[in-house]
Amino acid sequence: MATLTPISRTPVNFYVPVVAAFGALLGLFIGTAQGSGILGVIAGGLLGGAIAWALTQPMDGIEKPARWGLVVVMAGLGLLFNGIPGAVMGAAFGWFFGWLTFWLFEGRYRGPLAPYLTAQQVLWYYSFRVICWAILIFLITPILVVMPLSFNAEDFFTFTPEMLRFDPAGYSLKHYRDFLTNDDWQQALWNSIRIAPAATFLAVSFGTLAAIGLSQPHVPGRQAIMAILISPMIVPLIISAAGMYFFYSRIGLQGTYFGVVLAHAALGIPFVIITVTATLVGFDNSLTRAAANMGADPVTTFFRVQMPLILPGVISGGLFAFITSFDEVVVVLFVGSAGQKTLPWQMFTGLREQISPTILAVATILVGISICLLTVVELLRRRSERLRGITGS
Numbered sequence: 405m406a407t408l409t410p411i412s413r414t415p416v417n418f419y420v421p422v423v424a425a426f427g428a429l430l431g432l433f434i435g436t437a438q439g440s441g442i443l444g445v446i447a448g449g450l451l452g453g454a455i456a457w458a459l460t461q462p463m464d465g466i467e468k469p470a471r472w473g474l475v476v477v478m479a480g481l482g483l484l485f486n487g488i489p490g491a492v493m494g495a496a497f498g499w500f501f502g503w504l505t506f507w508l509f510e511g512r513y514r515g516p517l518a519p520y521l522t523a524q525q526v527l528w529y530y531s532f533r534v535i536c537w538a539i540l541i542f543l544i545t546p547i548l549v550v551m552p553l554s555f556n557a558e559d560f561f562t563f564t565p566e567m568l569r570f571d572p573a574g575y576s577l578k579h580y581r582d583f584l585t586n587d588d589w590q591q592a593l594w595n596s597i598r599i600a601p602a603a604t605f606l607a608v609s610f611g612t613l614a615a616i617g618l619s620q621p622h623v624p625g626r627q628a629i630m631a632i633l634i635s636p637m638i639v640p641l642i643i644s645a646a647g648m649y650f651f652y653s654r655i656g657l658q659g660t661y662f663g664v665v666l667a668h669a670a671l672g673i674p675f676v677i678i679t680v681t682a683t684l685v686g687f688d689n690s691l692t693r694a695a696a697n698m699g700a701d702p703v704t705t706f707f708r709v710q711m712p713l714i715l716p717g718v719i720s721g722g723l724f725a726f727i728t729s730f731d732e733v734v735v736v737l738f739v740g741s742a743g744q745k746t747l748p749w750q751m752f753t754g755l756r757e758q759i760s761p762t763i764l765a766v767a768t769i770l771v772g773i774s775i776c777l778l779t780v781v782e783l784l785r786r787r788s789e790r791l792r793g794i795t796g797s
Contacts, residue, residue, distance in 0.1 A: 419508035420456045426504060427452020430497065456505045471502035488570055547771055554579055554764035561761060579765040589762065592750035599661070599736075599746060600729040603668035607725040610669070611676025612718050616710070618677070619684045634674040644671070645738040652739050659741035667735045672725025679724065683717025716784040723777045731770060 428449035435444015459470045475498035482494025507513060517526060557576035558564050566574025583589045614633055618626050636644055648667050649658060657663030687710070695705040711718070733748035740749070747766065754763050 414509050414511050416457065416460075419460075419505065420453050422508055423456035423501060423505055424449045424453035427455070427501070452501060455501050456509075459502065459505050460509050467506050471499070471506065474498040474502045487568070489568055550764055551768050551771070554761070554768040556761055556764075559761055561759065561764070579760075579762045580769075582760075582762045583765050583769075586762070589747075589750060589766070592745050592747045595744055596730055596747040599664055599668060599744065600726050602665045603672060603729040604722050604726040606665065606669035607672030607676050607729075608718060608722040611673040611721060611725070612680050612714075614673070615677045615680035615684060616706075619681060619687075630677070633677055636671050637674040641734045645735040648735060649738040658739055659744075661744060664736055664740045664744045667739045668729035668732060669725075671732060671735065672721075672728050675724035675728065676718070676721030679717045679721035680714060683714045687713060716787050720781045720784050723781050727774055727777055731774070 428445045431444035431446070431448015431451070432441055433444070434448070435441045438444065455474065459474065475495050478498030478501075479491045479495035482490030482492070484490075486493075513530065514526070517529065521529070552567070553561065553563065555575045555577065556564060556567060557574050557578070564574050614629075617623060618630055618633075623629075645667075648670075652658035652663045652667075657666065691709050691713075692705050695709045696702075700708065730746075731748055733746070733752050736744060736746050736749055737752070740746070745753075747770070751763050751766055754760050
């Protein structure tokens with residue numbers, strides 16, 4: 405009969421404090437929400453350390469039962485204190501702390517790393533990733549909060565008790581119906597649809613030509629010209645908007661459709677220049693010389709040889725320019741008029757003059773559009789790398 409031997413791998417004075425630190429961080433958020441951040445840190449740290457110690461005291465072969473048992477216990481406690489939402493969060497926390505405990509205890513964190521790395525290098529390797537994920541979560545959390553609120557059955561900007569209980573009566577599509585039937589919102593949507601594609605076309609045209617020209621080594625002052633062209637990305641938007649207002653008011657473009665299109669095109673050109681320039685880094689200029697030797701004129705060479713190879717970068721820049729124009733509000737407030745009220749402008753007006761949850765529905769739609777466009781950008785980036793032989797996939 406086989407005998408069970410005690411587990412002895414990573415020292416207890418390593419993994420218990422680490423799990424306790426994660427528990428303290430979680431306790432900080434929960435405690436702050438309940439009105440006592442310090443108490444949450446203390447309770448979370450003690451609970452995390454206790455979980456790590458208790459899970460690793462039994463014998464070998466009990467990792468899965470211990471982890472699932474922790475999930476059940478945490479879900480039960482969450483259900484007891486906060487109903488179904490608490491049970492879901494408790495189960496998630498139980499799974500995470502169970503996984504983290506055994507991941508550290510078994511030494512699996514060393515698996516993807518070179519064996520010669522020092523403890524300080526291993527610490528920095530994972531600390532860097534934790535910091536990046538923390539920043540990402542900090543930026544994404546407000547967006548994740550807005551999305552479910554857009555389905556609120558009440559005219560509130562907060563979660564109702566029915567929503568927290570996952571009661572179907574607490575959810576509704578009425579704010580989306582208001583967006584689709586309200587004349588002000590539809591006019592703003594139509595203005596955005598009229599302005600963004602035109603601005604994108606101008607930005608792609610001028611930005612692509614500028615990137616190709618600046619990629620030539622014989623162009624004098626390339627760096628200075630590049631700095632000027634991408635300055636709209638660097639200069640604070642309010643400064644650019646004020647400058648455009650004074651300039652357009654003198655030449656008669658302030659408050660016109662063409663003026664707004666030009667302003668948005670100026671904001672989109674830097675994105676096109678950067679993406680196309682990055683694509684041109686791997687471009688083989690001997691292809692254009694070969695086309696010229698075969699009798700092709702510069703225009704034919706551009707459309708038949710160069711454009712197909714840099715097309716992923718051009719489309720990526722165009723998508724960034726479109727998103728910039730479609731989501732921009734500061735510049736259009738300065739250079740536009742009531743007739744050019746775009747969707748972001750209408751959202752800004754709604755927040756200032758009438759607090760309507762329809763804004764949340766529109767924000768959710770814009771987030772969905774941005775996610776789809778950025779997904780296309782990522783796919784085009786990978787395709788561009790494959791065409792240039794950077795990746796083998």
